[in-house]
Amino acid sequence: MKKAARSTAPERNPVGITTPTYLGMPKFPKLAAPELRNPVLRHNLQMATHTIRDKRAQVVGEVDDWEALRVDGARSKDAALNNLDEHLEELERNLQKAGATVHWARDAEEACSIVVELVQESLGAPAKYSEERSGGETSWGGGEVVKVKSMATQEIELNEALEAAGISAWETDLAELIVQLGHDRPSHILVPAIHRNRSQIREIFDREMGKVGRPAPDGMTDEPAQLAEAARQHLREKFLRARVAISGANFAVADTGTLVVLESEGNGRMCLTLPETLISVVGIEKVVPTWDDLGTFMQLLPRSSTGERMNPYTTMWTGATPDDGPQDVHVVLLDNGRTRVLEDELGRQALRCIRCSACLNVCPVYERAGGHAYGSVYPGPIGAVLTPQLRGTASPIDESLPYASSLCGACFDACPVRIDIPRMLVELRSQVVDQHRGGVPSAEAAGMRAASWVFGNHKRLEGVQAGAAAASRLFGKRTSISQLPWPASAWTQARNAPTPPKESFRSWWRRTHEEPRS
Amino acid sequence: MSTAREEILGRIRHALDGSGARTADTAAGPVGMTGAPTPGSTAHDAMVERFVEVTADYRAVVQRCGPEQLAAHVAAALQAYGAGRVVIPPGLEQDWLSASEAEFVIDDDVSTEGLDRCDAVVTAASVGIAETGTIVLDHTADQGRRALTLVPDVHVCVIRESQVTPDVPGAIRLLRPAIEAHRALTWISGPSATSDIELNRIEGVHGPRHLHVIVVAG
Numbered sequence: 074m075k076k077a078a079r080s081t082a083p084e085r086n087p088v089g090i091t092t093p094t095y096l097g098m099p100k101f102p103k104l105a106a107p108e109l110r111n112p113v114l115r116h117n118l119q120m121a122t123h124t125i126r127d128k129r130a131q132v133v134g135e136v137d138d139w140e141a142l143r144v145d146g147a148r149s150k151d152a153a154l155n156n157l158d159e160h161l162e163e164l165e166r167n168l169q170k171a172g173a174t175v176h177w178a179r180d181a182e183e184a185c186s187i188v189v190e191l192v193q194e195s196l197g198a199p200a201k202y203s204e205e206r207s208g209g210e211t212s213w214g215g216g217e218v219v220k221v222k223s224m225a226t227q228e229i230e231l232n233e234a235l236e237a238a239g240i241s242a243w244e245t246d247l248a249e250l251i252v253q254l255g256h257d258r259p260s261h262i263l264v265p266a267i268h269r270n271r272s273q274i275r276e277i278f279d280r281e282m283g284k285v286g287r288p289a290p291d292g293m294t295d296e297p298a299q300l301a302e303a304a305r306q307h308l309r310e311k312f313l314r315a316r317v318a319i320s321g322a323n324f325a326v327a328d329t330g331t332l333v334v335l336e337s338e339g340n341g342r343m344c345l346t347l348p349e350t351l352i353s354v355v356g357i358e359k360v361v362p363t364w365d366d367l368g369t370f371m372q373l374l375p376r377s378s379t380g381e382r383m384n385p386y387t388t389m390w391t392g393a394t395p396d397d398g399p400q401d402v403h404v405v406l407l408d409n410g411r412t413r414v415l416e417d418e419l420g421r422q423a424l425r426c427i428r429c430s431a432c433l434n435v436c437p438v439y440e441r442a443g444g445h446a447y448g449s450v451y452p453g454p455i456g457a458v459l460t461p462q463l464r465g466t467a468s469p470i471d472e473s474l475p476y477a478s479s480l481c482g483a484c485f486d487a488c489p490v491r492i493d494i495p496r497m498l499v500e501l502r503s504q505v506v507d508q509h510r511g512g513v514p515s516a517e518a519a520g521m522r523a524a525s526w527v528f529g530n531h532k533r534l535e536g537v538q539a540g541a542a543a544a545s546r547l548f549g550k551r552t553s554i555s556q557l558p559w560p561a562s563a564w565t566q567a568r569n570a571p572t573p574p575k576e577s578f579r580s581w582w583r584r585t586h587e588e589p590r591s
Numbered sequence: 592m593s594t595a596r597e598e599i600l601g602r603i604r605h606a607l608d609g610s611g612a613r614t615a616d617t618a619a620g621p622v623g624m625t626g627a628p629t630p631g632s633t634a635h636d637a638m639v640e641r642f643v644e645v646t647a648d649y650r651a652v653v654q655r656c657g658p659e660q661l662a663a664h665v666a667a668a669l670q671a672y673g674a675g676r677v678v679i680p681p682g683l684e685q686d687w688l689s690a691s692e693a694e695f696v697i698d699d700d701v702s703t704e705g706l707d708r709c710d711a712v713v714t715a716a717s718v719g720i721a722e723t724g725t726i727v728l729d730h731t732a733d734q735g736r737r738a739l740t741l742v743p744d745v746h747v748c749v750i751r752e753s754q755v756t757p758d759v760p761g762a763i764r765l766l767r768p769a770i771e772a773h774r775a776l777t778w779i780s781g782p783s784a785t786s787d788i789e790l791n792r793i794e795g796v797h798g799p800r801h802l803h804v805i806v807v808a809g
């Protein structure tokens with residue numbers, strides 16, 4: 074429901090809905106503390122981030138002009154965002170021409186109710202069902218859908234909405250299956266179950282699979298191949314009988330109406346091919362202007378993400394393909410705070426993100442804290458800048474996120490679409506300070522508030538004199554931190570300084586697990 | 592009451608109009624496109640060799656052969672996997688199958704369960720990408736609808752050397768007509784795989800666990 078006439082009011086676009094899971098979460102340092110004391114998580118995370126980081130470096134090194142690709146990726150996304158309205162209208166036209174139905178959702182709630190209704194319709198739920206739903210008891214036995222890993226549907230907590238309507242949503246990506254069966258939350262964009270080791274996974278499969286379908290085979294060991302085989306068998310019956318699938322999309326091509334999903338396991342292809350109805354929830358920032366732009370992104374994304382020259386499977390589909398795959402095709406275009414991010418000239422960059430997770434894998438804070446500490450489906454450096462913008466900085470978790478960084482700059486260097494995350498973090502920190510003061514902060518208050526969390530203890534560490542020197546140089550200028558030209562030359566030097574030894578970093582972290590001092 | 596569509600478009604205009612963002616799209620120059628070498632040249636052969644190497648890197652089986660050996664290679668591949676019942680797309684060249692003893696089922700809207708009872712599928716391809724070891728299917732008559740190459744556990748894929756192109760942007764250009772005709776595309780780089788358990792790579796989760804590529808001269 075529209076609240077006020079937009080044409081006259083200089084009001085801002087609404088932020089997205091903070092879904093119930095994350096609403097009451099404490100600040101980042103509180104959330105990080107237990108994760109830091111979890112040795113399995115820390116070991117797995119470190120192994121994962123370093124392995125993927127090395128693979129990425131190798132395949133990126135193979136490309137003659139990686140920098141030119143990055144520049145072109147940023148160009149394409151900027152072009153899409155600068156005229157986002159036109160590109161979305163073009164996308165919509167081309168989707169409709171190809172037989173798809175396009176829906177628009179202002180926020181999470183609207184997106185969920187659109188999807189729930191579409192699912193009910195396709196599964197033949199009684200017409201009145203959605204009205205009765207609020208009353209609780211119904212006679213409809215419910216139904217099921219299969220799902221391809223999608224950040225957008227996690228963001229809007231679609232599974233919970235479906236469940237409330239009596240519809241089981243089966244995650245089919247192996248890692249998502251582990252997370253779902255373990256009643257858990259994802260901790261990494263790319264490998265969401267990275268916080269679980271093989272024996273934990275075996276236990277989860279053994280205990281949970283039988284409750285929701287084909288049980289794990291007797292005598293299954295914790296050999297990864299056996300665990301994968303158990304997942305194959307468990308999910309196969311679900312794929313073969315599924316009538317509705319729900320996906321996201323990595324890219325939506327405006328000039329052709331094509332949606333693109335990259336994956337590894339084949340679960341995506343199963344969902345995108347076998348059911349009769351396909352519903353894709355696509356953030357409005359996923360649009361790229363032209364088909365040719367995929368020539369760049371299909372190089373950038375696999376190499377940045379899994380560190381492969383190419384991921385095993387990619388499906389590209391344009392509406393409903395006659396006699397091939399789902400014939401009832403729906404696309405839900407989702408705002409949920411994205412138009413708010415679009416308002417900010419600097420913050421807008423975050424909408425270029427192609428969710429490759431390269432910035433997570435190079436981040437020293439993520440590597441130690443893990444994904445859960447970020448209190449959002451978007452963890453790591455990109456989460457620290459995207460979440461507070463999407464949801465605003467009103468809740469404790471969201472206002473602490475811009476501080477979850479050492480500003481080392483590694484995320485920018487890794488980012489395939491050149492998002493200047495460090496600069497945005499500094500900007501967001503000053504916004505949080507403003508909010509507390511209820512006005513424009515003194516330059517020093519902004520700087521010192523930011524410094525209190527990041528640098529306050531950091532500079533006590535042995536061997537981090539470079540960081541401390543940079544900090545004092547940075548704040549010694551007595552200017553608002555957000556106005557500093559970036560990267561400041563002093564800071565550039567600090568980025569090349571050796572990172573602090575792991576043990577002392579950890580002890581630093583432990584000492585800081587209480588609330589940031591004000 | 593305005594619709595969600597109007598309201599979102601309105602929000603976008605509100606965010607962008609007058610902000611200096613409204614620059615026209617700058618034309619994309621394809622980045623990393625090298626241009627395909629002439630078929631038959633040494634450069635072309637080197638590119639095909641690169642395609643073979645990179646595809647094999649994904650633990651796919653890759654063979655090169657002349658047109659006269661193709662039927663024997665297809666037969667040997669199917670036998671190696673013990674494939675007795677093999678589904679084929681309706682437009683597949685029947686000559687390719689002439690040396691095989693397997694039972695061939697021509698796809699005529701075979702049910703998913705029916706496909707699940709097939710051991711293997713044999714198809715042609717649309718484009719091969721040397722730099723990434725990728726095969727692209729555009730699902731025309733000699734490749735069949737998408738489910739064919741998804742449900743059976745073995746995919747034997749025949750690609751002609753002339754279909755191999757050096758790089759991704761080149762492939763994207765070649766595929767535009769298929770996309771404009773609203774065909775679906777499947778990009779395949781090795782067999783199905785996961786690294787979700789402690790980052791161990793495991794071949795074969797839901798898609799075909801075996802990818803067997805035969806690159807035929809011409």
Ligand code: SF4
Nearest residue numbers: 426427429430432488
């Ligand atoms: S911010 Fe950049 S590096 Fe991080 S996930 Fe997004 S695209 Fe990848």
